Amino acid sequence: MRLVLPAVSAVLALLVLTPLLGRGFVLNYDMVFAPDQSLLPDSLGLGSALPRSVPADAVMSFATALLPGDVVQKIVLLAALFAGPLGAGRLVPTNSVAIRVVAAVWYGWSAYVAERLFMGHWPYVVTYACLPWIAAAGLAVRRGEPKALPKLILACAPAVLTPSGGIIAAVLAVVCSGRRKLAVTVPVTVLLNMPWLLPSVLHPGGSLSSPVGVGAFAARAENWGSPVTSVLGLGGIWNAEVVPGSRGMPLLPVITLLSVAVALVGLRSLAPRWGLAPARSFVVLGAIGVAIAVFGTLPGGGDVLAWAVSHVPGAGLLRDSQKWAAWWALPLSLGFALGVEAAGKYLTNRTALVALAALLPLITMPDFAWAGLGRLEVVDYPADWSAVRTVLAADDGAGDVLALPMSAFRRFSWNGDRTQLDPAPRFLPRTVVIDDVVYVGGRPVSGEDVRVATIRRAMARNDDLGAFGIGWVLVEHGTPGSVDPGVLRGLREVWSGPWLTLYRVPGVIAPPPAGAPRLPVVAGDLGALTVVAFSLLWLLLPAGRFRRSSHSRTVEEQACAH
Amino acid sequence: MRTLIGAVIAVVAGLAFAGGGTYILVNSLTPNETVQLKNAPAPNNSNPDTVNYGTP
Structure with missing residues (x-):
């Protein structure tokens, strides 16, 4: 039973x-999972976006390193x-x-x-x-x-x-x-x-x-x-x-x-x-x-x-x-x-x-x-995603990635045209900036990321994206949304496939804007990890048995004394 | 007594499900004339420039 x-x-x-x-x-x-999710500042809440998926992203980066x-x-x-x-x-x-x-x-x-x-x-x-x-x-x-x-x-x-x-x-x-x-x-x-x-x-x-x-x-x-x-x-x-x-x-x-x-x-x-x-x-x-x-x-x-x-x-x-x-x-x-x-x-x-x-x-x-x-089905990412990941991992240069068209969600035919969150921030080994405006019933609901708003305004003026810490632009194909050709003018195409095209932003790339201070955040992470680790040890170690054996020894000593 | 209770439960449940199913069918077959299509928001993902997160 x-x-x-x-x-x-x-x-x-x-x-x-x-x-x-x-x-x-x-x-x-x-729901976005990737073959090998990288540990990035955003995974710990140190990026410019609010930490909505923290520490889930960090945990997944460790889990996908093992499996x-x-x-x-x-x-x-x-x-x-x-x-x-x-x-x-x-x-x-x-x-x-x-x-x-x-x-x-x-x-x-x-x-x-x-x-x-x-x-x-x-x-x-x-x-x-x-x-x-x-x-x-x-x-x-x-x-x-x-x-x-x-x-x-x-x-x-x-x-x-x-x-x-x-x-x-x-x-x-x-x-x-x-x-x-x-x-x-x-x-x-x-x-x-x-x-x-x-x-x-x-x-x-x-x-x-x-x-x-x-x-x-x-x-x-x-x-x-x-x-x-x-x-x-x-x-x-x-x-x-x-x-x-x-x-x-x-x-x-x-x-x-x-x-x-x-x-x-x-x-x-x-x-x-x-x-x-x-x-x-x-x-x-x-x-x-x-x-x-x-x-x-x-x-x-x-x-x-x-x-x-x-x-x-x-x-x-x-x-x-x-x-x-x-x-x-x-x-x-x-x-x-x-x-x-x-x-x-x-x-x-x-x-x-x-x-x-x-x-x-x-x-x-x-x-x-x-x-x-x-309603749910299993799909494979097209090979383009792994190719772009390899290119970005091999480059030592600075700069984050900007994903275009500006939209938080995608619809790809390789995923049955399902609405899905842009997988780029979890698939690629660098910080990826995606739009944080979401459309609900056709109406926009604005996000909180100040950096995204700044970049959107810069694109409207055709400003240099490098000044905002963007070193790469990733254009995702086969999903709703358009890309202003003026934004891509002057960028160097590095890789292109049926689903993705990767561009390099020329010139000096400014450091990304500062997020939350690292020291207290990492200390908080370590504090939480320590509590979990100690609990695990507390359960696994035979602490109770030591106490019992000490008690029984005392009883035996008393018996011997009598 | 046991059989009677079982029979009553089966009949009531059967009627309820049959009634519910009929209601759904009738409702889905009848066009809803109160909907003003002119001012209605775009159905999900019909706009070529945006991907809807959802529909309230």
Whole structure:
């Protein structure tokens, strides 16, 4: 019976990822992996852009140094889709394996995972997978169990690869560990988040965002129900293009409200098993997650958020607010499973009820299976990319790369015309400057990178790009957007292929603008790494055995004395 | 009693799914006349100069 839960979790992961397990890359929206990602200043948050993918990029550069990038990508996705349901199933306070399976399926086969995966937000999927393990370790810390703190730190470590993921993980860890452990859990979780926190705070351009994005990235209704019912059902991501078609099913709001009602009944049995304080905090955090997620859609909420992101540094994290519904996923899954357990007591044969409860997520969202029924596919980068990488790696000259046409996103026929983030910054061995304006529904949402804005103005005047630290210009072909021939005039063509052309900027290349100061940022990285390393050693070294042997020796000495 | 409950669940679920499916089909077959195509934003990626990040 011990293998049932891991087996169910593995089946769930394979049901989604089997078509993607061949060699090659899954490149969709924000998901970019490269064969061998270089460690660049931007990977640590030391560049001119805000550290949105920090330290994820640094971790991936180390991971792809050991294994090919496509293998790393598959391992990350498989591990996340397996660990999430497994952790949720283990967290349910019950003796019934069947009830654990219900919680596992509800947690693993959720709209949150599907939409974030289709959006390419793999760090959020990883964070989501860590949450049950963080909750379990946090509850163990609250109970004062031995070695609970290193377990909590290690459960948080994969979740803190991005700013939002780090906050989601840290808050859950602190809440589950309880008020009496604040003196330990708060400093530890802050230290774990230092790799993105310090570069954000020390970023020279500040960390204010465009208020236009608040409306564009607000949670949305996926059917006739409101954004509230969508978020309660763990969906409601801002981008309609990544939502599984089944989320538009007219019956879904009714099913969502019924499942929430069952979950609320089930959550009442959490307090006698966990204790009132942890159970209450756990559920309240879930409710707060839903409230933040839908806040921008409430009357006046959008205005408040728009003011906040343009005046309060870091408040831009509140955009794309549906991500905070991750806190609601565990109370919903565990509560629903416990609710089914409670209902089963009134039936003589509860098999049918449990089977229906476990299958309901798959029945209501069948189009998550098989990589979203072909929505995601594995592709290979054209040979041009490796050729350009070789040219840039072989040159010792200074200068960053400017990617043209000016657009953060690309659509290549070699990737089925999917919308994908420009892979150049992660594929090439030099800092690549890409446009940070994104178009949502055809309307531009401006970015925060001052350097990009300066370069855009310089190109409009046909100024020398070398004065802005640009030593190379990469023109990507076969993607929407045009390149002003005036910008390329005077540049020397170094390499050209069907998909890419690389130009050298002649003359003196100025150093790139300074980013966040290196010393504190690297110190923060080392601090976080040290905490994780010590936790690993704490778990692996036989510290407890030394204590026991010392105790038993004392007992033996006393026995001899008598 | 057990069989009765099972039958009721099966019938209600079947009706609900059938009703939902019919609603989707009817809705997708009927043109939405309230949409003003003249002022509508460009559908994703139809603009040759930009790549849309997404559609709210």
